[in-house]
Amino acid sequence: MTAAQLPAAADTLQEIPADEEQAIRKMVAGFGAQLRMVSLLAPADILSRDMKKAYGPYVTGELLQQWIQDPSKAPGREVSSPWPERIEITKIQPGDKDHASVEGEIIYNTSSGSTHDHPKVTMGIARQPDGNWLIDAFKKE
Numbered sequence: 001m002t003a004a005q006l007p008a009a010a011d012t013l014q015e016i017p018a019d020e021e022q023a024i025r026k027m028v029a030g031f032g033a034q035l036r037m038v039s040l041l042a043p044a045d046i047l048s049r050d051m052k053k054a055y056g057p058y059v060t061g062e063l064l065q066q067w068i069q070d071p072s073k074a075p076g077r078e079v080s081s082p083w084p085e086r087i088e089i090t091k092i093q094p095g096d097k098d099h100a101s102v103e104g105e106i107i108y109n110t111s112s113g114s115t116h117d118h119p120k121v122t123m124g125i126a127r128q129p130d131g132n133w134l135i136d137a138f139k140k141e
Contacts, residue, residue, distance in 0.1 A: 016094045020133075024092060024125055027133050028102055031058035032087030035106065038076035047071055060126065060136045075106065075121070075140060082108035082115045098127040106140070 016024070034054040042050065048068045055064055067074035077083045084106050091103040102125055105118040124137030 016092060016100060021092060024100060024102065024133050025089060027058060027125075027135075028087055028089055028104070028123065031055065031135060032084070032104075032106070034058065035075050035084035035087070036077050038074070040071050040074060040076040040078050044071075051076075058135055059138075060128075060134050063136055063138065073138075075138065082110045082117070085109040087121065088118075100125045100133075 037054040038047070038050045040047065051064060051067055051074065055067070059067075075084065086107050087104045088107050089102055089104040093101040093103070095101060102123045104121050104123075106121055108115040108117055120141040122137075122139045122141070123135045125133050126136040127133055
């Protein structure tokens, strides 16, 4: 799934069960905590290594490869300060039984505290065959 193919609002699922929503929230929080670990200004070989290590547990292999091939579409640290601290979820929208859409904001931090710049993000989330949820689409606005 590409960013242009983010899941639309639910047609068949009215709500996400609480345990599944908690799993999605935990996965997005883990991913958000890794954003500062990936410097988008690093040389290509280091960037690729860092993306695989930091994002591998949270995104599909296809999305990871897209980011490695075109880092301009990847999230991460663009300058030394401010740096991305976390993703704050504002909405989880169910899709079909194996998909959801998550809207949120990237919260940036500096040595003197949080900034006012909170770019919005939308993520497509897909349940994998093993039952885990992974990000399969990402769009930063």
